Structure formats: C-alpha cells, structure tokens
Amino acid sequence: MSVAKAQDLVLLLGKDSKRFMVRLSPGGELHTHRGFFKHDDILGQPLGVQLASHLGYPFYLLRPSLHDLIMNIKRESQIIYPKESGYALLKMNILPASRVIEAGTGSGAMTIVLARGVMPSGKVYSYDRRQDMIDLATRNLSNVGMLDFVDLRCRGVAEGFDEKDVDALFMDLREPHLYIGRVKESLAPGSFFGALVPTTNQVSALLEELERRDFVDLEVSEILLRHYKTVPARLRPEDRMVAHTGYLVFARPVSEE
Amino acid sequence: MSVAKAQDLVLLLGKDSKRFMVRLSPGGELHTHRGFFKHDDILGQPLGVQLASHLGYPFYLLRPSLHDLIMNIKRESQIIYPKESGYALLKMNILPASRVIEAGTGSGAMTIVLARGVMPSGKVYSYDRRQDMIDLATRNLSNVGMLDFVDLRCRGVAEGFDEKDVDALFMDLREPHLYIGRVKESLAPGSFFGALVPTTNQVSALLEELERRDFVDLEVSEILLRHYKTVPARLRPEDRMVAHTGYLVFARPVSEE
C-alpha cells in the first residue's frame, strides 16, 4: 500500500469537500479553514486514511488526480478545462510517442494534458511569446511532474515553428486564423489540428482560412459540463454552471490538389 | 513521410465528408457511395493525398484517429462516447502504467480509451458476463491495435474481481449500486471509481451506496456536446444533437473510520 512520502504532492480533502493541495516536506505545516496539520504527522500515512487537524476536523489523505492538478494550477489567464482537453486528446489522436506543438502555452493547463498524452516517449513543443507565461507554465509542469515531456519556447508564432512533420498541433491564442500557413508548414500531411476559439467571429475566420489552406474533416463543437449536487434523496443539477469556455475547432491538413 | 502499407487501417474521407475505414490488403477493393478503389492503388500512397475513385470522385487518404475508431466500432449496445471517456481519463487519473478494471466491456469503446490511457506499460482488466460481447470487444480492440493492453474476462462481477489494489475501476453495467462492496475490495485506498449510469434513479441508488461504503469526493455530471455546421458565412449549430448518453459518477474509496 502506498504511503505519503517527503516531496509527494498530496490532497487533503475535508469532510466538507474543501480541498488543500500541498507538497510534503519534513517540518512543514498545512493550514486549513479548520485547523492545521504538521507535515510530519502526514508523512508515512497510507493513502485513503482519515486524519484530524489540530482542531479535530476530519480530512482524507489522497493523491491528487490529473483533473485536480489542472483545476488547481496557478493561472493568469482562462485555462482549458478537462471537459475540452480530454476530448481533444482523443479527437487529435495524441498517443504515447506523439510529437505535438502547442501554440499558446498560457498557464500550462492544456500543456499538462498534452504531456500526459505523449508520455512516456513523446514530446510537446509549447510556444508562448510572454516570458511570464513560460515561467508560470514551467512551475506548473514541474509541480505535476510533467516537465520532462515538454520543451517550452518563448516566442511568437508569426515566424513559424522549429519542428516539422509533427503529429498534432493545438492552438490557443488570439486570432488563430492569422497563423494557419505556419501551422501547415509544421504539420505532417493527414495529421491533426485543434484550436480553442472564444468567439463565433473567430470561428468563422478560422474555418475560412482552414478551407483555403486545404484542411479537411472540419469540426466545430462546444462541450457543456453540468454538475449535480450529490445528495441521493434530492438529486438535482447545481444552480449555476460554466456556460462557455470556447469553441473547439478541429481539422486535418491534406496535400494541395 | 508516412505512406499507406499493407495491413494499415486507413480512412478514406470523401469530399462530401462521407467516411470509409478499411484495412489495406493487396488485391482488395473498397466500395464507396461514389465508386470503388483497388487497395493496390492506395498502397504506397502518402497520407494526406487526394485519390480519385473509379468514378473520379475525390477522397483523402488519412489515418483514422482514436476518435474515428471509437465512433466507428462495431457495436451491439450503446457505447460510451469520447466526450465522456476523454473526461473520465483525466478525472480518474489514468496514466501509463496504471492498472485499471473495467466492469461491463460491452462493445469495447471505453475499453479502447482505457487501454490508450494505460499504454505502453499498464493493463486494463475488463469483465463482461456475455461471451458475445467479449468476442466483439476482442475484435474491436484487435482492429485498433490495443489488445496487448487488455485482459478480457468473461464473467459477471457479483463474485468480485481477481485483481486487487488497482488504480482505477470504471463500471458500465446495470444496477452498479449492487456491486460497490466488490468494487471496494479491489480498489486501492484513495484510488478512483467511475461509472456511467443511464437514469437518475440509478444515480441516487449509486450515491447512497457509495456514501455507505466510505467513498468520498463524489461527483455527478453530464456532458453535452453540440456540433456546428462548418460553413464560415453561416455558422450555426447542427439542428439536432445527442441529449443523453448517461450520467457520469466519480468517487474515491477511503479507509473506514
């Protein structure tokens, strides 16, 4: 059975479902809304165990899931949620050993999912023109143990990408339609393009450009996730939900006629 | 550049977006709604190329994505769609090297996604009490090259699972609440349980049982995917959509107090 060790990233889940994520280190302390824990009292404990804070409030010791990590990353921009990134992984055929470009690293939420998709033997090449975003994503990737599968490049994409013949390219930046020529230079024929686009106007502009540049198998879709309150005798959806993160656009480059 | 070889599974995508999937073999023929192809004329062609049927209708030569393969599998039952299975992969923290139980193999659509999740070094243990389903899933998994990552077992789950201490268990069968005791015996503490449940009554019954058996971090959600027509000047959703495949239920087993 797995036990909590120093340097492990753990999730302490309160009885009231409040979540605290922390990397364990001897001598450390975790402060919650219901009292604190000494890391030393957590170290060596088996996963799944119930622990009490110094105020006696019960928490469960868990390992965070990839979903927890993504929802919890430090962010300076809108992130791509698992409802979209999980679908994109399958739609873009990302497999262990795939070579994938990401245009628009942002906080690195999608980068984590792409890295998880190509591991253990593939690579993600992720571009962002802002150094602060590259730094933030580096910290986030390192924190979740995915940095080995990602090469981060601080650069705009107007001049194109270093990698050629890649298996897939995902784009999450403003005005993606401006860069489709560059995208096509780097994608292997028949490979996979994906993008998250916030407005309908940009979807139209992108579709137009994709058609012009000989991309086929176009798909535009949106994914809505609705959570329910988990009370068995009073089952009902939550009152409010995320209504929009963006439109997913997928396409595949083919040879010109 | 990649070319089509014998035994490759290829996708021929018509100019009108009609899709034909076929495994190439010398001497073979593919018949479409717009004329036929000799496999020998496809063999050796580069991916992404445009080919003409004997009637001159243009098709693109592509490799099917995992999404294509799932949507196209032979089925004798409702399948779990990528909108749900992609999300479940992240939510259940399925990683290369994970050991995962699936209860209810069905046609194998979810099995493919789980196998893709644990490859190259993990394993899926998939149970179904119907031999015809096991046979169908075996063919489907073999067809997509995922059979090496799956052990199929023709057996009901009332008597429990052979594997213990697994990282995740996904259930897609009638009345999942009846088997939660067995589920808990096989899951490692703090690991991941997921299920797809068709009715609200079953969601309630399952939630009740999960709470009774010391599962925490409960989530119930539903995912809606809405496709758009890909006409840039007349962008609008498709007229109709899938309104329901099922409710996703997630939870994590903890130690009893």
Added chain:
Amino acid sequence: MSVAKAQDLVLLLGKDSKRFMVRLSPGGELHTHRGFFKHDDILGQPLGVQLASHLGYPFYLLRPSLHDLIMNIKRESQIIYPKESGYALLKMNILPASRVIEAGTGSGAMTIVLARGVMPSGKVYSYDRRQDMIDLATRNLSNVGMLDFVDLRCRGVAEGFDEKDVDALFMDLREPHLYIGRVKESLAPGSFFGALVPTTNQVSALLEELERRDFVDLEVSEILLRHYKTVPARLRPEDRMVAHTGYLVFARPVSEE
C-alpha cells in the same frame, strides 16, 4: 362539463401517446394507426372520456392546447417553437390590446402566439412576400380560431410597414439587419423589437445595425428544451433533442441623441 360538439377541434390521444387532431362533423370518420372512429360516436361525449376505436384501442378525448396546435400546424418552413415564442411574449411585453407587427409570417406558428398574446382587443399585422405562405397561415390561423386578431399582408418589408407607433415588432426573415431602418419607423419609442436569427453571422450583423440605429437593452439568447422519458422508475432525458432553432435577439428603440 364540456362536451364535444360539431365543428370542435379535438385531440384524440392514444394510450400509446400517438396524437390525432380533427375537426368534428356529423358523418365524418377519423382513421388512426389503431382503427377508426365515427365522428358521430365522438359528438356529445364529455372531454377527458376514454373512447375505443373500432378495433377496441383506447383513446382519450381532449381539447388541443395552444401548444398542440402550434406543434401540429401545416408547415412549409421551419417554425418557431413554443420554447422561444412563449419567452418572446413576455420579453416583448405583448399584452391584450397591444398592436404588433410580424415580419415574416411563414406558416403562422409565431403569428398564432402573437395573436393569443394580443387578444381579445389587440391586433397583429403580419407581412410575408409569398402569397402561398399567406394562404397557409390564413388556413392555420382560421383553424385555431385566431384569424380575427390578425391582419395578413402579402408584401415584402423593404418598403416598410403601414402601421406606425406599434408596441412591438417581431421579425423572422432572412437578413433582418437590412430592414432595421424600416423597423424603427414603425416602432413607438421605447417599444419592443424581437427577432429569430439562424446564424451567428446574422446575429453579429443585426447587433451592429441595432446599435447604429439607436436601439438599446440588447439581448441575444438561445433556449434549449430537453425532454425526459416519463418513466418514474427509470427517469432520464430523451436520447436526442433539437439543438438549434435560432438565436433570439431583443432590443428597444430609443430617440436619437
């Protein structure tokens, strides 16, 4: 208690939920998927009674609701559904005695709802440039007893509307943004404009024009209706649903600055 009389429009609802609407006349016959009825056997029966077809299949005798009538009208085009028209009635403040213009009569489904909204003392002025649509709508309105509250005009709207200072104007025709100048000439200051628009491109074009012409209080929304199977022990949504009828756009004209 109400009984079925000659010239009444009645709904015969089969035990299996199949619906048959018919206007009763002495000597008439109604043929269903499960046998026929003589109108004479229905005449004089109380509403809510169970009647048997000549094959002994049970049907309930009901009066059709406005919803039934709308869903059942003869149509040669996409109709506006009650999920949208009911909302528009409230949003556009349509009240007994309101004077309302409709641009784009079509089959008359929305006309029926507008007429129901202004009765007994208001009036709907409905324009369509196609005589066949005017004829169809006339039959549909007459059939549901709403013709007295509607003036139908066979004319395009490019040259404007006869009525001035109306309380509300609803538009359901191609390229509504072309006619907003004319719309403004007929609407009272501070009154209500509504439109159903099929594509995002037209929504954008319409919003631009509405802003340019001093309309305020702009709203764009879409309404999704999801039906459930009505089996208490297996409650779940229907498998498929209408994903799109159109975008609703609302605005109010104000005086130019």
Added chain:
Amino acid sequence: MSVAKAQDLVLLLGKDSKRFMVRLSPGGELHTHRGFFKHDDILGQPLGVQLASHLGYPFYLLRPSLHDLIMNIKRESQIIYPKESGYALLKMNILPASRVIEAGTGSGAMTIVLARGVMPSGKVYSYDRRQDMIDLATRNLSNVGMLDFVDLRCRGVAEGFDEKDVDALFMDLREPHLYIGRVKESLAPGSFFGALVPTTNQVSALLEELERRDFVDLEVSEILLRHYKTVPARLRPEDRMVAHTGYLVFARPVSEE
C-alpha cells in the same frame, strides 16, 4: 406619443445597461450608481428619450416589460423565470377568460404570468399557507397592476381547493405528489396540470402519482436559457449561466376507466 406620468412605473436604463425601476411621484428622487434624478424632471418626458443624471450620465426612459417586472420583483424564495413560465402559458393553454389555480404563490412571479395569461376576463386563484408570502405577492401584483386578476388565499392545499372545474392548475410547492388527489378534484376533465419540481426524486414521485390518478399526456422537460454578450465583433456566450431552476412536469386529467 406616450409620456411619463405620475404613478407610472418606469425603467431608467443606464448607458452601461444598469437598470433602475421606480414609480414616479412629484417631489420624489431616484438615486443611481451615477448620480440622481428628480422625478419632476422625468414627469412629462416621452418614452425612449435620453435623460442625464445630475452627474451628466445618460439614461434611457422606458416602460418596464413584463419580463423586467418579473426579474425585478421582491423575492423571498426562488422564482420561476420567464423561460419556464412563458412555455407553461402555451403548454397549459392559458387563455383570456381561463380560470386557473396556482398552488404555491411564493413571491408571485408565476402569479404575474398566469394573471397576464387570463386577463382581461379570467381569474387566477393562488394559494399559499404563509401569510408573509401572500403579503409579498400582493405587493408585487399590485405593483405591476395585476391584482385585479388574482384571488389570493392564505391556506395550505392538503384540504383541497375551493374552485372546481378549473381550466388549469399550476403547482410550485414541496412534495407535489402528496396533493394530486386534491388537484384532480378541482381540475375539469381534460384540463391542464403543470408543476415545477426541483429534484429528480420528486419528478419520479410525481409521475408515479399522476399515472395512478389517471393523468395522461405526461411531459417532463427542462429549459436552459443561454445569454450571449452583445458585442457584434466578438459574439460569444456569457461565461456563466443558470444551470437549473427545476423540471417542468405537465399532464392532463382524464376520467377513470
């Protein structure tokens, strides 16, 4: 042209879309986030005109729509929104002259819509066992000028309703399935029953009871309204939306066999 008069309820809509509703009276003042207005400066102004606050910020003078009034009523409980009440009006065939019972007055949002539906010659009989709700609804109905069309009764519904043979009955209270026997006593055969129910468990209980009591034409549905940001060049849905107000249940009573 219509002008603002003393005792009129007006809407002052800020350039930034902030809304202020007030009943005009000589000598009064309206304070906004951007300065105040003297009522005397509003009285006599034409609808649709632009007025400036004492700080010079522009507002438009409008009459509130029924939608505005409902969204703005003083409430002590969850209200039924126009997306549901507009649909229910059509689905339950509520017409001028209809006699309608409402069980569960609450803040009166649905009562307003029912009153608007039956005016000018019908009547709504609305029951609530809490006097504070009856008082609140009375004020809200009076404020929107609908009190003449409603009889309010402070009483629980377990002992049934005074009115018999009504055209429709709408129920918005806890555990509606407990009262279906009473409901049936008051509804005319073949008339219309509707309810808003918050949980799936209550939907199941209600469906069971409706079937047992010879109701037919059962419908369960939910209505989702998604708003868009009204920026033509960046058209996109709002980030968040209401995910659940309740399930609509409709049925019609028939004679027992």
